[in-house]
Amino acid sequence: MRKPYKLIFEKHCIDRRAADLPALDVPKMDGLVPQACLGEALPLPSLSEMDLVRHYTGLSRRNFGVDNGSYPLGSCTMKYNPKLNEELTAHFNDLHPLLDDDALSAAYELQFALDRALCAVCGMDKFTLQPAAGAHGELTGLMVMRSYHNMRQDFLRAEMLIPDAAHGTNPASATMAGFKAVELKSLPDGGVDVEALKQAVSEKTAGLMLTNPNTLGLFEKNILEITQIVHDAGGLVYYDGANINAIMGKARPGDMGFDVMHVNLHKSFGTPHGGGGPGAGPVGVKKELIPFLPAPLIMKKNGRARPDYDRPLSIGRVKAFNGNFGVLVKAYAYILSLGADGLREASEAAVLNANYLRHYLKDVYELPYDGLCMHEFVLTPGALNEQGIHNVDIAKALIDYGYHPPTISFPLIVREAMMFEPTETESREDLDGLIYALRQIAETAKTDPDSLRSAPLTTPVGRPDETRAARNPIVIAPLSSSDRL
Numbered sequence: 001m002r003k004p005y006k007l008i009f010e011k012h013c014i015d016r017r018a019a020d021l022p023a024l025d026v027p028k029m030d031g032l033v034p035q036a037c038l039g040e041a042l043p044l045p046s047l048s049e050m051d052l053v054r055h056y057t058g059l060s061r062r063n064f065g066v067d068n069g070s071y072p073l074g075s076c077t078m079k080y081n082p083k084l085n086e087e088l089t090a091h092f093n094d095l096h097p098l099l100d101d102d103a104l105s106a107a108y109e110l111q112f113a114l115d116r117a118l119c120a121v122c123g124m125d126k127f128t129l130q131p132a133a134g135a136h137g138e139l140t141g142l143m144v145m146r147s148y149h150n151m152r153q154d155f156l157r158a159e160m161l162i163p164d165a166a167h168g169t170n171p172a173s174a175t176m177a178g179f180k181a182v183e184l185k186s187l188p189d190g191g192v193d194v195e196a197l198k199q200a201v202s203e204k205t206a207g208l209m210l211t212n213p214n215t216l217g218l219f220e221k222n223i224l225e226i227t228q229i230v231h232d233a234g235g236l237v238y239y240d241g242a243n244i245n246a247i248m249g250k251a252r253p254g255d256m257g258f259d260v261m262h263v264n265l266h267k268s269f270g271t272p273h274g275g276g277g278p279g280a281g282p283v284g285v286k287k288e289l290i291p292f293l294p295a296p297l298i299m300k301k302n303g304r305a306r307p308d309y310d311r312p313l314s315i316g317r318v319k320a321f322n323g324n325f326g327v328l329v330k331a332y333a334y335i336l337s338l339g340a341d342g343l344r345e346a347s348e349a350a351v352l353n354a355n356y357l358r359h360y361l362k363d364v365y366e367l368p369y370d371g372l373c374m375h376e377f378v379l380t381p382g383a384l385n386e387q388g389i390h391n392v393d394i395a396k397a398l399i400d401y402g403y404h405p406p407t408i409s410f411p412l413i414v415r416e417a418m419m420f421e422p423t424e425t426e427s428r429e430d431l432d433g434l435i436y437a438l439r440q441i442a443e444t445a446k447t448d449p450d451s452l453r454s455a456p457l458t459t460p461v462g463r464p465d466e467t468r469a470a471r472n473p474i475v476i477a478p479l480s481s482s483d484r485l
């Protein structure tokens with residue numbers, strides 16, 4: 001049964017108050033503030049304190065997060081992140097970015113140490129911590145690639161090769177950075193078509209952007225050959241490391257031949273996300289690209305970490321001050337508390353969990369790419385389509401079981417994709433619960449498909465028109481309700 005939903009304005013009751021101010025015990029003064037500045041009283045609702053508390057607590061309970069339950073949103077790595085790190089970050093709250101360098105020295109040391117740690121995990125030589133998100137990191141890395149080609153007077157390199165399985169941010173960032181995005185079709189097994197890549201590279205190739213494991217959760221077997229082909233053609237290879245969660249301590253993009261990459265600290269390194277951030281998308285490069293990284297860059301001088309502004313080849317600043325510093329603190333705390341072995345274990349558990357889930361679902365749903373997966377995998381409704389059941393129905397039904405839906409209809413190369421990424425922080429019991437729910441849903445799809453088509457039933461709103469909500473959002477309370485004030 002759908003619970004009725006009321007705006008706070010609709011709960012307004014004129015004779016209820018959450019606060020009761022004492023009567024004025026000093027002479028009333030008029031004219032302190034010009035009348036024109038005061039304007040009219042705001043039409044704020046009036047509620048008792050308990051109604052107010054219940055309203056907002058109720059809203060918070062409708063907000064699904066990792067703290068509520070499993071959140072297998074593929075590619076987004078919605079894992080549990082230790083609360084301790086939030087508390088550690090709070091110790092830096094008083095640090096104003098305009099303090100002088102000596103007062104900020106601990107912050108610089110932390111950033112330098114985080115740069116070193118990320119280099120060790122990724123096999124890169126230097127990281128900038130400025131970019132605020134994965135897509136921002138992509139843009140930064142692509143600008144670095146452009147500067148590299150320009151410095152070599154290699155002005156014709158305008159094409160960025162991107163597999164059709166890539167995250168949508170890849171072609172968007174390439175276009176923003178002034179490149180022409182050229183799509184590479186994947187092979188039927190989900191990997192890069194090496195022959196097609198050989199045909200596609202030329203003296204116009206600026207580079208290739210690759211996600212490995214890709215968005216199907218598959219590790220690119222021919223990765224060394226792929227990066228070699230691009231290098232031989234004079235291009236650079238960009239690694240989309242948003243999902244480094246799959247390979248930490250196991251394989252390094254730097255060793256695979258990648259020249260530039262970003263990681264999403266808000267996916268793999270201890271910052272919760274969803275709801276818009278903040279995040280951080282540090283960009284790492286190989287030695288020959290360091291001069292182009294954003295300035296200032298945190299460098300060691302006379303044994304002390306300091307921002308270096310004297311970087312004539314730099315693409316310039318991409319973010320104010322020291323990036324989203326709190327996120328950097330959490331990432332550093334996360335890496336230190338897990339250590340090298342812990343990071344490796346996290347990746348192993350992420351891959352194990354994904355394969356466990358895949359194994360117990362592949363007989364009731366269709367697995368378009370069979371075989372072992374990495375941190376995530378893609379299913380489709382398969383034969384359930386014949387009952388008129390689509391990926392969206394399954395995703396919506398999962399909400400009624402208390403789980404967040406998987407990513408759906410992405411990657412674009414799989415019709416009706418449902419992409420699951422359980423992450424390493426789910427226990428076996430949690431995974432079994434998710435498997436049970438998904439198997440029940442598959443069963444219901446056969447016996448009572450109509451009930452799935454109206455799911456979810458436990459939320460205030462069932463199936464909003466997502467296209468209209470995105471194109472024509474209504475972000476103010478409907479007039480009829482504020483009228484009642």
Ligand SMILES: *Cc1c(COP(=O)(O)O)cnc(C)c1O
Binds near residue numbers: 135211240243
């Ligand atoms: C999440 C993600 C991105 C984009 O990261 P944002 O921080 O959301 O900008 C890019 N590529 C892949 C593979 C991702 O999963």
